[in-house]
Amino acid sequence: MGAAMEDSFLRFVKFDLQIVALSWLVxxxxxxxxxxxxxxxxxxxxxxxxxxxxxxxxxxxxxxFPWSMESTRHHLWRWFEFAIYHLGAGAAILATFTIPFAPSxxxxxxxxxxxxxxxxxxxxxxxxxxxxxxxxxxRVVSTPDDYFSLAGVEVFFxxxxxxLATGSSGWMKAYFxxxxxxxxxxxxxxxxxxxxxxxxRAFFGLRFGxxxxxxxxxxxx
Amino acid sequence: xxxxxxxxxxxxEELKKxxxxxxxxxxxxxxxxxxxxxxxxxxxxxxxxxxxSPVAKAEHIRKxxxxxxxxxRRIFPRWVGAGELTEEGLDRWVDAAFRDxxxxxxxxxxxxxxxxxxxxxxxxxxxxxxIGKSPEILRELADAAISRExxxxxxxxxxxxxxxxxxxxxxxxxxxxxxxxxxxxxxxxILYVPLSGAHTIMPESEIFYHAGASWTISMFEASNYxxxxxxxxxxxxxxxxxxxxxxxxxVEEVVITECGHAxxxxxxxxxxxxxRPWKFKVRSIxxxxxxxxxxxxxxxxxxxxxxxxxxxxxxxxxxxxxxxFEEPRRILRACVKDLRxxxxxxxxxxxxxxxGGLVALADYDDxxxxxxxxxxxxxxxxGADTVVxxxxxxxxxxxxxxxxxxxxxxxxxxxxxMVNAIVPKKIPLGTEKxxxxxxxxxxxxxxxxxxxx
Numbered sequence: 014m015g016a017a018m019e020d021s022f023l024r025f026v027k028f029d030l031q032i033v034a035l036s037w038l039v040x041x042x043x044x045x046x047x048x049x050x051x052x053x054x055x056x057x058x059x060x061x062x063x064x065x066x067x068x069x070x071x072x073x074x075x076x077x078f079p080w081s082m083e084s085t086r087h088h089l090w091r092w093f094e095f096a097i098y099h100l101g102a103g104a105a106i107l108a109t110f111t112i113p114f115a116p117s118x119x120x121x122x123x124x125x126x127x128x129x130x131x132x133x134x135x136x137x138x139x140x141x142x143x144x145x146x147x148x149x150x151x152r153v154v155s156t157p158d159d160y161f162s163l164a165g166v167e168v169f170f171x172x173x174x175x176x177l178a179t180g181s182s183g184w185m186k187a188y189f190x191x192x193x194x195x196x197x198x199x200x201x202x203x204x205x206x207x208x209x210x211x212x213x214r215a216f217f218g219l220r221f222g223x224x225x226x227x228x229x230x231x232x233x234x
Numbered sequence: 235x236x237x238x239x240x241x242x243x244x245x246x247e248e249l250k251k252x253x254x255x256x257x258x259x260x261x262x263x264x265x266x267x268x269x270x271x272x273x274x275x276x277x278x279x280x281x282x283x284x285x286x287s288p289v290a291k292a293e294h295i296r297k298x299x300x301x302x303x304x305x306x307r308r309i310f311p312r313w314v315g316a317g318e319l320t321e322e323g324l325d326r327w328v329d330a331a332f333r334d335x336x337x338x339x340x341x342x343x344x345x346x347x348x349x350x351x352x353x354x355x356x357x358x359x360x361x362x363x364x365i366g367k368s369p370e371i372l373r374e375l376a377d378a379a380i381s382r383e384x385x386x387x388x389x390x391x392x393x394x395x396x397x398x399x400x401x402x403x404x405x406x407x408x409x410x411x412x413x414x415x416x417x418x419x420x421x422x423x424i425l426y427v428p429l430s431g432a433h434t435i436m437p438e439s440e441i442f443y444h445a446g447a448s449w450t451i452s453m454f455e456a457s458n459y460x461x462x463x464x465x466x467x468x469x470x471x472x473x474x475x476x477x478x479x480x481x482x483x484x485v486e487e488v489v490i491t492e493c494g495h496a497x498x499x500x501x502x503x504x505x506x507x508x509x510r511p512w513k514f515k516v517r518s519i520x521x522x523x524x525x526x527x528x529x530x531x532x533x534x535x536x537x538x539x540x541x542x543x544x545x546x547x548x549x550x551x552x553x554x555x556x557x558x559f560e561e562p563r564r565i566l567r568a569c570v571k572d573l574r575x576x577x578x579x580x581x582x583x584x585x586x587x588x589x590g591g592l593v594a595l596a597d598y599d600d601x602x603x604x605x606x607x608x609x610x611x612x613x614x615x616x617g618a619d620t621v622v623x624x625x626x627x628x629x630x631x632x633x634x635x636x637x638x639x640x641x642x643x644x645x646x647x648x649x650x651x652m653v654n655a656i657v658p659k660k661i662p663l664g665t666e667k668x669x670x671x672x673x674x675x676x677x678x679x680x681x682x683x684x685x686x687x
Contacts, residue, residue, distance in 0.1 A: 048303075054255040059505040060515065062557045072348065083582045084270040084344035091270065095346070145267075150284040154267045154293050156315035158306075201306050201314075202263070206347065209264035213348035216256050221343070224502060225557035226581060 023182055026189040027113045034196035041200035045208050061223050068222010072214040094137045101134020102166070105173040109192050112176075112185070128177035135170040138163060162202045169195050238321050241365050245319055248364040249298070252357045260350040261299035263314075265289060271351065274344040276585045277334050277601075279608040288341035291330040292354040294323065328367055331358035333598045336589035336605075338550040343581055360464035368463050372591050376459035376468045383475045386453065393453065400432055404439050408658070415439050418483070419450035425485040426519070427452040427476055427496070429626055434491040437649035438519055444656050445531040447522075449489075452479060456496035457626075462591030466507065473504040480514045487515045489522050492647050494551030494589070494625035501556060518552065520624055523652055524561040527568050533657040534568045542644075543572040544651070545618035547609070547632060548583035549625035562624055562648055569648075569655040574616040584608050586623070588631025603638050606631055610639040620644045622651060 057065075079085040079092040104127045111119055142163045145151045169191045175181075176188035199205050221227045272278055272287040284290055293315065300316035301307050307316045317323070335355045342350050362368050382389055394417065401415040415435065416422065426442070426449050428434040435451065442449050454476055460469030480488050490497045497518045505512065526532045546566055552558045559580045566573050578584070587606035592598055609632070613621055621636075621643050623629040632645045 049255055049258050052253060052255040052258050055506050057502070057506070058511070059502045076346065082344045082346065083578055084274050085346065087273070088270065091268075095268075148269065150272045150287060150290075151267065151269045153284040154269075154287075154289050156267075157313045158315070159267050161313075203266050203314075206263050206266050209259045209262050210347055212255070212259045213264050213350070216259065216350065217342065217348040224555070226554065226559075 020182075023186055023189075026186055026193065030193045031109060031113065031189060031196075034193040038196045038199060042205070042208055045200065045205065049209070049212060057220060057223050059223075061225075063222050063225030063227065065219045065222045068220075068227045069215050069218030071222065071227045072218030076214075094140060097130075097133045098137040098141070099134075101131045101137070101170060104130040105134070105170060108173060108177060109189070124177045124180065128174050131170050131173045131177065135167060135174060138167045138170060142167065156203075158202050162204050165195065165198065165202075166204065241321060241324070242319050244365050245324060245361050246302075248361045249302070249319075249357070252360055253299075253303075256350055256353055257299075257357055258303070260292075260353050261296045262303070264347055265292070265296065265349045266347065268346070271341040271345050271349075274340055276336075276338070276340070276587060276608045277605050279584070280587075280605050286334045288335075288345075288351045291334055292349075292351045294326050294330050295354050295358045298323070324362065324365070324367060327358045327362055331355045331362060332369055332590075332595065333592075333601050334605075336550070336585050336587060336592055338585035338589055339554045340550070340582070340585060343554060356464045359462070360466075363463040363465050368465075369591075369595050369597075371594055371596075372459050372463050373468075375457075375594060376463060376465065376472065379455065379457070379459065379472045379475075380468065382454060390453070396432075397435075397451065400435055400439070403432075403436065404443065407436075408440060408443055410443075413439075413443050416450045417453070420483050421485075422448050422450040422483060423486045424449035424489050424522070425452055425476075425480045425483060425487070425514070426450070426489045426491070427454065427456040427500075428491045429457055429493055429496075430455045433647070434493070434626070434649075437647065437653045438491065440653045440656070441523060441526065441532065441649060444658065445526045447526075447531075450483060450485070452476060452488075454479065456490050456493045456500070458496055458499050459591060459594075461495055461499045461503070462594075469499070470504070470507045473500060473507065476500070477504075477508070477512065480512075485514055487517055489517050489519050491519050492624040492626065492649060494549035494556070494627060497558075498551040498556045518556070518558055518561075518624075519649065520552070520558055520561045520565065523649065524564050527565060532652075533659065534652065534655040535657045536569055536571045536655055538655045538657070539570045539651060542570060542620045543574060543616075543618040544570045544620045544622055545574045545576055545613060545616040546579075547576070547586060547613075547621055547623045547628055548579055549623060549628045550583065550585050550589050552624055553583055554581055558624075562622070565648055565652055566622065569651050572618075574618045576612040576616055584612060586628045586631045586635065588627045588634075591627075593627050593630045602631065603634060606635045607639070610635045610641060613641055613643060614639070618643065620646060620651075622646055622648050624648045 075081040079089055085092040108127055145155055145159060145163065172184060172188040172191045175184040267289060269289065271289055275288050277286040297315050297317040298319045300314055301311060301318060304314050304316050306314050311317065337352045337356055339352050342348065342352055359368065397415050397417055404415060405411050405413045424447060426438060428438065428451065458469055458472045460472050476488060488500065490500050501516045527534060544566060546562055548559065586609045587602050592602045621632055623632050623645060624647060629645055629647060635641065636643055636645055
């Protein structure tokens with residue numbers, strides 16, 4: 014009886030709760046996107062010097078080229094930290110779909126590989142949090158949401174690692190409950206930055222691409 | 235109290251007007267406060283002060299935007315860093331937007347997220363201007379430019395006299411009594427827009443003369459202080475003078491002198507302010523000079539600038555904001571033998587600290603000179619004895635940095651250097667007498683009467 018109840022609770026957090034939380038997230042993002050798109054957008058009309066299209070491609074792709082910005086070139090470690098953190102985040106989010114909806118692909122090896130990725134992200138998150146607490150430059154601009162979001166994601170990562178590594182019902186429940194809570198909170202927090210990121214990089218590429226500033230030849234030496 | 239309320243209300247209304255798609259994105263959660271921009275700003279490089287980093291400066295404005303637009307603003311404003319707009323806060327905006335930011339754009343090209351911090355700071359300038367908190371001198375300079383058109387009859391005679399006198403100087407220099415500085419020539423190919431002062435007229439006139447160009451000089455100056463104020467009405471009025479002149483004279487192109495903000499404004503920003511496409515194109519004098527060299531319309535001999543080592547300062551408005559990186563370098567390679575690059579350069583160039591109208595703001599002199607320290611270090615590291623800047627503001631600032639940091643360099647414009655290297659067509663190459671340049675080119679034309687670039 015106890016086991017059956019446990020299973021039904023796990024099923025609830027694994028499916029029903031996730032679907033509700035995910036639906037909320039999608040709705041919130043659609044609202045956010047609508048709120049941006051309804052605003053006026055003064056377009057560049059001056060004759061082109063470079064390619065806007067290539068500019069946009071370059072702008073998105075620069076994420077993968079740490080050498081394209083002096084900031085990432087000078088702080089290469091921070092770029093690796095960013096990369097590992099986001100790869101881990103991707104794996105943790107992916108697991109929320111694959112565990113309930115494609116359990117057959119979640120072999121022991123896959124689970125362990127994902128757990129390692131997320132564990133890496135967890136370590137990077139600790140470093141990020143540590144830096145935010147210690148650096149006067151960052152402290153001066155940090156909001157409670159900055160600390161809470163980072164800490165919240167750390168909890169999410171921790172439960173993801175434990176759920177993936179052990180597969181135990183208890184950790185799974187903790188993982189899915191955290192995921193749902195996380196999905197409900199994301200639209201209110203800075204974690205939702207990636208919605209605006211797509212717009213920002215496009216705007217950047219359009220403007221600087223049109224002005225002929227982003228072609229490799231024009232990069233700094 | 236009521237007055238304060240009115241100011242706040244007006245500021246909020248102005249913010250609403252300026253709430254575009256780009257601004258919504260730039261002032262949202264997009265900035266994750268990662269801090270990657272912090273040490274990319276020349277103010278932070280110079281002072282190490284966390285309060286002058288791009289993210290910290292933008293946060294003053296962003297917190298007010300969040301108060302208006304963030305989803306948690308009503309329930310937990312402090313949680314997301316949202317805050318009320320207060321008069322005290324507006325005073326902080328003044329420092330952040332007018333003193334501690336030159337709108338150089340280096341932060342945006344180094345932001346992994348693409349946060350348009352310069353847009354946020356420019357918006358702050360516009361709001362402050364609308365409520366009368368922008369620097370008075372910038373408003374006066376913008377109004378003076380507008381009044382020049384309104385009182386053209388008063389200015390015209392004096393201006394024509396000046397041009398006549400410069401024309402005589404040109405004739406003496408090139409040894410041709412037929413050399414002209416044409417004015418009000420209908421159907422000319424080029425309408426050349428200089429700044430106030432001979433230093434942006436004489437070298438260019440000589441270049442046009444040697445290239446056999448069809449040109450006419452503008453009645454107006456290129457600088458646009460309305461842009462520094464982010465005042466759309468003033469900025470448009472100032473540009474409109476040149477647009478009307480170009481259309482009246484039916485020129486093919488408007489060529490902007492060596493002036494960073496005037497070029498970026500006329501070439502990239504101003505077309506957005508007009509509801510009709512222009513019949514002429516806009517280029518920088520750098521593009522024209524580069525074209526003359528490539529087409530062989532002027533002959534240059536770099537040995538005429540012998541004995542000097544040159545480094546080029548990328549003006550933020552010409553380069554990062556305007557797309558002119560290679561043109562000045564091609565010209566320089568044709569004019570001098572020893573060209574040394576600063577590191578970093580081009581898109582990653584460090585601002586000299588004089589942009590955004592700062593050279594006109596005497597109250598901020600100390601902050602400006604301090605902010606120029608990274609540029610001074612860059613120049614010193616090249617070991618060059620001549621710094622070329624194609625922007626009048628930059629030239630003015632670099633001249634002061636030279637003095638302040640004892641760099642012992644000459645600061646010159648590119649046209650001056652090019653003029654020095656021109657081989658008159660009558661003289662077979664290699665047989666003429668080389669001009670002596672012992673410690674940089676002649677500076678007689680670089681005595682800046684008031685920086686405007």
